[in-house]
Amino acid sequence: MGLRQKIWLTIAVLTLITVSLTIGLTFYLYENFYVDKQKDLLLLQGNSLKSAYMEQDGDGFRERLEWTEENSEAEIIYTEDPMKLSGSLYGEAVNDTLITYEERQQLLNGETVTMVRQHPVFDQDILAVAIPLLEEDVLSGTIFLYMPLEDVYAPFDSIRYILAGLFILVLLLVIWSGRKIASQLIQPLKKMEMVSGRMAAGDFSKRIDVSSSDEVGSLAGSFNRLAKSLEEVERSRREFLQNVSHELRTPLSYMRGYTEVLLEDVTVSGEERQEYLQIIHNETARLTRLVNDLLDLAQLEGDSYPMKREPIPFAQLVMDVAERFKLPIGQKQIRLRLELDEEAIIEGDADRLEQVISNLLDNAVRYTPSQGGILMKVEQNKEKAVLEIQDTGRGIPEQDLENIMDRFYRVHKSRTRNEGGFGLGLAIVKQIVLKHGGEIDISSKPDEGTAISLTFQSMAFDEE
Ligand SMILES: Nc1ncnc2c1ncn2[C@@H]1O[C@H](COP(=O)(O)OP(=O)(O)OP(=O)(O)O)[C@@H](O)[C@H]1O
Ligand SMILES: [Mg+2]
Structure with a gap:
């Protein structure tokens, strides 16, 4: 079962339970309330007949009894012998008792009895009230009022249809909105699945539209970031490969x-031979x-590189x-000035630095013309040691x-091979300086010059 079905099913089941419980409870309460009210009504009628019995003579009471019977939905029976109620109301044919022995006992004690039970003859549920009539503490008669429960429940029929209709309406609404919610939740996930499939196949260009700000939305957001950085990695990998093969190809083709x-042309003079060998040697060095x-x-760039401290x-x-650059500096007649603070001590890997x-x-x-100038300065600045070139x-x-x-980045991509470096020097500088926890700052103005400064944590040398 898919996530969509699970979500949908959960919503549907929960709603179904809630709605059924609500409707069931409403029914139950309403029924009870209604039956209680009918019972009260029967008691009221019974009690008013009882007072009529007490206050009026036999004829007056009988008249009142008939009048009540006509104007009430209830059936009313008056009997002088309450024992008859325990037998049958309708002669000897029925042996089932309408009221039980205990209830008869209650009546004899002057207590009112109410009951909901099946009528022994008509095979239907009735609501009944039996009120004892006492004369000087002796039971002289009983008023028995009852009505079929069907009548009690009659008003429900119409409500039942309304509730059933409502139930179906709610159900349809839940089905509709449940599907909508589920597909809204699932859609970005499906998209992610599709995009990750493409990523596995090497296509990193697809993104997911993030429309919501919930967890799924933020997942889609990080997914997009992942795709972007993978795309970037892939791009730089290709570029790197291209650069490397390009740089390899040129010297190799020269050498070849x-x-x-040298191998095939026998007419090559000794001087040319020397020159060619020199070129091959230079290319090999390169x-x-x-x-x-x-x-x-x-x-x-890997993390495994061991750095001495x-x-x-x-x-x-x-x-x-x-000292090692004396020769090229001399050749180009460059003035080199050193301003070095001898106190500066840093911690690190000497070879790498x-x-x-x-x-x-x-x-x-290399990038300064003849007769230019270079200044190298080392300064100790509180806890920092700074080298500026x-x-x-x-x-x-x-x-x-x-x-x-960046690796292979050069300002003039197409410069002559005499001057040409690979564009790796500064990339290596950056990696080493970062590994030493240092900072690099470059400022430069075309045709005026460049200043690069490196800042390192200096060792606490003179702090004592
Ligand atoms: N001091 C400088 N003055 C002017 N341009 C510079 C200076 N230092 C670096 N550059 C520019 O920055 C580019 C990258 O320098 P980087 O040292 O990384 O590579 P490279 O010198 O070209 O080759 P490599 O150092 O690998 O032999 C250079 O090609 C050059 O254009
Ligand atoms: Mg360089």
């Missing part, structure tokens, strides 16, 4: 081309760097990296700043 020439960067990124003199680390500084300095050197290079356009740290 030049090796083929490929190696790509693979290493990709491996680094894969490790850093050791105290590092920040200034020393910066100096070491700067060296990689960070090296990637940043590499960018600064400024250059007077070409800068980064504002619209690229947002994505500059």
